[in-house]
Amino acid sequence: MPLPNRWLSSLLLRSSGHLVLFDCGEGTQIPWRTVGWGFRRLSTICLSHMHADHVAGLPGLLHAMANADRTDPVTIYGPPGTATVVHALRAIAPVLPFELTISEVESNAQFVMPGGAIGKVFNGDHRLPCNCYRLDFARGRRFLAEKAEEQQIPLDYWNQLQRGQDVTLDGRLIEGEALLGPPRKGLSIGFVTDTRPIDGLAAFLAGVDLLVCEGTYGDPADQQKAAERKHMTFGEAAELARAAGASALWLTHFSPAVSNPLEFRHNALRIFPNTTIGFSGLTATLSFADDEVPPQN
Amino acid sequence: MPLPNRWLSSLLLRSSGHLVLFDCGEGTQIPWRTVGWGFRRLSTICLSHMHADHVAGLPGLLHAMANADRTDPVTIYGPPGTATVVHALRAIAPVLPFELTISEVESNAQFVMPGGAIGKVFNGDHRLPCNCYRLDFARGRRFLAEKAEEQQIPLDYWNQLQRGQDVTLDGRLIEGEALLGPPRKGLSIGFVTDTRPIDGLAAFLAGVDLLVCEGTYGDPADQQKAAERKHMTFGEAAELARAAGASALWLTHFSPAVSNPLEFRHNALRIFPNTTIGFSGLTATLSFADDEVPPQN
Numbered sequence: 001m002p003l004p005n006r007w008l009s010s011l012l013l014r015s016s017g018h019l020v021l022f023d024c025g026e027g028t029q030i031p032w033r034t035v036g037w038g039f040r041r042l043s044t045i046c047l048s049h050m051h052a053d054h055v056a057g058l059p060g061l062l063h064a065m066a067n068a069d070r071t072d073p074v075t076i077y078g079p080p081g082t083a084t085v086v087h088a089l090r091a092i093a094p095v096l097p098f099e100l101t102i103s104e105v106e107s108n109a110q111f112v113m114p115g116g117a118i119g120k121v122f123n124g125d126h127r128l129p130c131n132c133y134r135l136d137f138a139r140g141r142r143f144l145a146e147k148a149e150e151q152q153i154p155l156d157y158w159n160q161l162q163r164g165q166d167v168t169l170d171g172r173l174i175e176g177e178a179l180l181g182p183p184r185k186g187l188s189i190g191f192v193t194d195t196r197p198i199d200g201l202a203a204f205l206a207g208v209d210l211l212v213c214e215g216t217y218g219d220p221a222d223q224q225k226a227a228e229r230k231h232m233t234f235g236e237a238a239e240l241a242r243a244a245g246a247s248a249l250w251l252t253h254f255s256p257a258v259s260n261p262l263e264f265r266h267n268a269l270r271i272f273p274n275t276t277i278g279f280s281g282l283t284a285t286l287s288f289a290d291d292e293v294p295p296q297n
Numbered sequence: 298m299p300l301p302n303r304w305l306s307s308l309l310l311r312s313s314g315h316l317v318l319f320d321c322g323e324g325t326q327i328p329w330r331t332v333g334w335g336f337r338r339l340s341t342i343c344l345s346h347m348h349a350d351h352v353a354g355l356p357g358l359l360h361a362m363a364n365a366d367r368t369d370p371v372t373i374y375g376p377p378g379t380a381t382v383v384h385a386l387r388a389i390a391p392v393l394p395f396e397l398t399i400s401e402v403e404s405n406a407q408f409v410m411p412g413g414a415i416g417k418v419f420n421g422d423h424r425l426p427c428n429c430y431r432l433d434f435a436r437g438r439r440f441l442a443e444k445a446e447e448q449q450i451p452l453d454y455w456n457q458l459q460r461g462q463d464v465t466l467d468g469r470l471i472e473g474e475a476l477l478g479p480p481r482k483g484l485s486i487g488f489v490t491d492t493r494p495i496d497g498l499a500a501f502l503a504g505v506d507l508l509v510c511e512g513t514y515g516d517p518a519d520q521q522k523a524a525e526r527k528h529m530t531f532g533e534a535a536e537l538a539r540a541a542g543a544s545a546l547w548l549t550h551f552s553p554a555v556s557n558p559l560e561f562r563h564n565a566l567r568i569f570p571n572t573t574i575g576f577s578g579l580t581a582t583l584s585f586a587d588d589e590v591p592p593q594n
Contacts (some may be wrong), residue, residue: 002324008383026323033301059353060323084388092352
């Protein structure tokens with residue numbers, strides 16, 4: 001439930017000029033206004049499931065987007081049942097200046113988002129149909145400019161070659177492929193909430209750079225409660241991150257009974273050291289691992 | 298729209314152990330949690346109209362009431378169209394431990410709330426059907442205890458007499474009526490938002506002790522905008538309070554463009570001096586005017 005000083009869990013991601021939102025509980029638009037990213041660039045909303053604390057902020061968000069003059073289409077992904085709920089909530093947001101598509105997706109579904117990221121879905125185990133999400137941001141192969149210079153290829157042709165296309169230059173065939181470096185690791189993130197840590201989930205999340213995962217209960221003594229209510233403890237989330245080989249774990253979606261999640265931090269840290277206890281406004285910039293571009297200040 | 302540091306307008310009223318809520322935009326339950334009045338005693342919700350900023354918090358509130366173990370019935374009053382919207386929003390609050398009645402009301406409707414207050418309705422003028430509300434809290438006539446003592450009426454009979462009932466004592470008829478003082482003024486409040494200040498509204502609000510009224514625009518230069526968008530300026534709200542003979546005016550429902558409503562305070566004060574510019578958490582206790590009971594500390 002939304003508490004004074006603790007907003008409901010959601011995740012906002014910005015990439016290639018587009019925003020992607022994961023979950024939209026009551027009030028989500030309020031802290032968003034302090035981030036400064038605006039509402040107009042939101043192209044995609046990924047909903048984990050149809051419980052009120054994950055979707056009740058949707059009508060207000062749609063109004064905020066309309067007020068921000070969004071006109072490009074918007075897609076909402078969610079588990080089966082999403083269309084019915086979103087249509088119902090639109091009773092108070094009936095007229096929008098953008099096309100809104102609702103796409104009900106399940107395990108093995110893949111979708112391409114504006115900007116090119118690939119979304120993937122894995123069915124969670126909750127009291128309602130529930131989706132876990134993974135987003136992959138591919139990285140292009142490096143263009144071997146030094147080789148192009150060596151071969152005295154004029155700059156006019158570089159753009160084509162950078163895309164891997166071949167070019168004929170004074171009767172000489174230049175193979176784009178030969179001017180590209182080896183494949184490079186992209187970036188990936190996982191968003192997992194309101195599910196048990198079921199079989200196959202770690203494999204689905206294999207190697208993600210950041211896993212944003214629920215940790216409803218901090219105390220291992222609440223393990224039974226977590227199992228009954230289809231949630232996870234901090235320890236279970238940490239086990240999942242370790243099994244997935246994630247680089248970093250952010251815990252979120254704390255039970256209202258967990259008034260200070262930091263108290264239980266050690267229950268995750270001893271299993272997965274790179275764990276951050278989430279808080280309102282937690283932000284990070286992910287960069288390609290072998291990026292040779294010096295960081296900007 | 299809900300802003301960081303400015304919640305959407307709503308009013309929570311407590312009387313005789315019952316709570317009445319006026320309007321429920323996104324996030325309303327969050328500051329409520331800091332008031333300390335709980336959710337379990339909320340018996341009545343009066344909705345002005347079906348725009349999202351006045352009703353989007355309803356599903357979350359219903360969940361909060363369920364979590365607070367409310368089991369007594371709850372009534373939602375609103376203009377025609379309320380039932381359709383509330384039913385739709387219940388897509389994400391389908392199961393409740395209390396009976397929820399939706400009562401669509403219009404001008405001249407009266408309803409009695411748990412605790413005995415009388416609710417009255419006046420059709421506003423907005424872009425959707427819109428209700429203004431008035432609540433009257435009657436005050437019983439004073440029991441003339443000194444007279445009862447003079448007539449040596451045993452205490453056992455006082456309760457009946459206090460309710461104005463007659464009593465026969467050793468063959469002697471004691472008229473309850475004769476032991477009650479003159480009628481006493483009760484308390485009344487008005488809640489008016491998202492409407493133009495139309496004919497008849499001041500009469501409807503005649504003599505209210507507190508008028509909580511929208512003042513969407515502070516600057517009289519926005520008068521035309523107020524008329525077009527079916528809202529009021531501070532000046533118009535102050536004129537309404539003056540015409541109604543209200544004792545006090547609270548302004549609320551400021552346009553997001555009005556970042557500091559206090560700047561425009563003088564536009565209301567010069568017309569209606571007892572004006573307060575609303576803010577999150579503004580609270581007052583209203584007491585019967587001629588109350589002879591010393592105030593409690």
